[in-house]
Amino acid sequence: MSGRAVTIAEVARHAGVAVSTVSYVLSGKRAISADTRRRVLDSVQMLGYHPNAGARALASRRANVIALVLPLRAGMHVPVLMQFATSVVTAARRYDHDVLLLTADEGSDGLRRAAASALVDGLVLMDVELHDDRVPFLRELAEPSVLIGFPADPSGLTCVDLDFTRAGALCVEHLAGLGHRKLALLGAPSVVYERGTGFARRTWEGFTEAVDRYGLTGVALPCEETFEEVAATVGGLLEHNPDLTALVVHNETAVNHVLGALRLYGRRVPEDVAVVAICPDDIAERSSPPLTSVLVPAEDVGREAVRLLMDKLEGRAVPEGTLLEPRLTTRGSTRPDPA
Amino acid sequence: MSGRAVTIAEVARHAGVAVSTVSYVLSGKRAISADTRRRVLDSVQMLGYHPNAGARALASRRANVIALVLPLRAGMHVPVLMQFATSVVTAARRYDHDVLLLTADEGSDGLRRAAASALVDGLVLMDVELHDDRVPFLRELAEPSVLIGFPADPSGLTCVDLDFTRAGALCVEHLAGLGHRKLALLGAPSVVYERGTGFARRTWEGFTEAVDRYGLTGVALPCEETFEEVAATVGGLLEHNPDLTALVVHNETAVNHVLGALRLYGRRVPEDVAVVAICPDDIAERSSPPLTSVLVPAEDVGREAVRLLMDKLEGRAVPEGTLLEPRLTTRGSTRPDPA
DNA sequence: CCCCGTTGTCGAAGCGCTTCGACGCTCACC
């Protein structure tokens, strides 16, 4: 543990073989007799050998590290970010890679630094915005990258995300199936739309498109995140749309405030108003009543992003865009329209 | 950008000096004439040279990377974790270090791997529990580490945290100063206390101690996180303690439910019940009314952890325990007791 | 005027690993 670290040379000596043989045993890049392999592996075990990452990176021109670039400011809900991060780490470990954490506030320079110094072999960027400075840079970069989220022009890139358009539509389909005719979407705070964050817009479009397709009436509004603003929005909505029977909420922070506001205005969920949320499962489950929801499959997206990056690292071709199919879970907040 | 990377040898050739001279210019470890320095720096600029991290690590026996170990499951509020993480990254960058992200689910083995392979020079562990498996391991480890949070026995380690005992006491002092005589603490979910998470207990102790010291009456309860459980807890509390005028809430997730429950029971904040929260500022500000709060200074804790780790890496002595002083911000949820 | 301490620079020896080419075997095949 302490003192000088064990080197491959010591393992070789201990096992009575050449250094290169140890290397080949460990990498499996050449055939080695079962007998020799055993001896080497035993020595590795015995001496507690761990290959030096720097030396390995230098010689093999592969750091076995990928970068995970966090968004500067969360356009998405923070716990979801965290789920992404841990799922990326877990997935990367399965490919024997580690994860270097970068924040977006270094901008493209940070990415260049990490890539040019061969600190990392590839990059995963989270929460990419529609018009992101780093996108042109990534196109030029020799190191492969995968984006979580879609920029306005995804050509020449590799992007993964939940299919938010489908998610918005799915909510409408569920509600339409229950007989609701008049729906509303409460979305992200308006600043998020102005910033051009893709997922918020895409949900909005999916909602609108499905409402039209089913011949329903629907209204979509941005939604701020303090209780008072939410209450005002919900109040206005109910007042102007007395026949409203269903709400789609795509705003993790506000969703509990929405339920609070409905309580405040004496509307029961789901008897008077049905609610579908697009949010992580834990929020949906912890609400009262538990919410029918379409979850953001952070886990899956992270894993998929890593898989795509590994494919690119191996030189395999990958699709430009990967959209993950949303799944809706029915819980207590939706029920056939009583009307 | 693409093609082979620029090496120090190319810089040296371009500047007409020896490789070692370039190295010394860049590291500043030997005196170099202003003239030579200029030439070298120009060449670096011109060629877009970035030292190869692996080679540097190999030769200097310093990776210039530290590990950040995320908790397996959040005992603390997730957004706070994220703040920690970004502040650690930002602070590390100021010392010219990068951050490798590890999850706790690899346990001690993961730490050993990262340390033994010289991937990282030191470790920062988040959300350490009172009886953490990794603690004995860290004591033995040659690489220095800093813990965020205190284990039961912090001897031989370096730990940083907010002084939660003081935070609990500070809330009581604030309320006592406003004339409140009968207080309650709503804490973390009971499972957190059972798990032996230090910060939850310490707040509890600080609260209790200060209540005694001021000769007040106080009751402390764990608090679950669904609206219904919170409402039940708050309801029971109000019923059994009709003279209760103040609440301390140390549970970021539940705090909005607490406010909702108080609304539900017709108690106005702060007229009927004063509320002090221990939570991040953004939650306190976004509540209605905005909450008087003691914030968890994630930013400061992360920065301090990195500073301590850098000190250890340089061989400087550091204190075993560092407690950060809490600060209370008065907002709309507390006001002199009307009684 | 000589010697020695500074200052600035260079060359070369690693750091610990991967990988390439070489080489000695064994064995199947004709």
Add this chain to the structure above:
DNA sequence: GGTGAGCGTCGAAGCGCTTCGACAACGGGG
């Protein structure tokens, strides 16, 4: 019995950097 194709192993050449010791060149003090 000769030949060629694996198979298993070895030695050595780097990978790109840091750092140590050496050494000119230059002054200042005796």
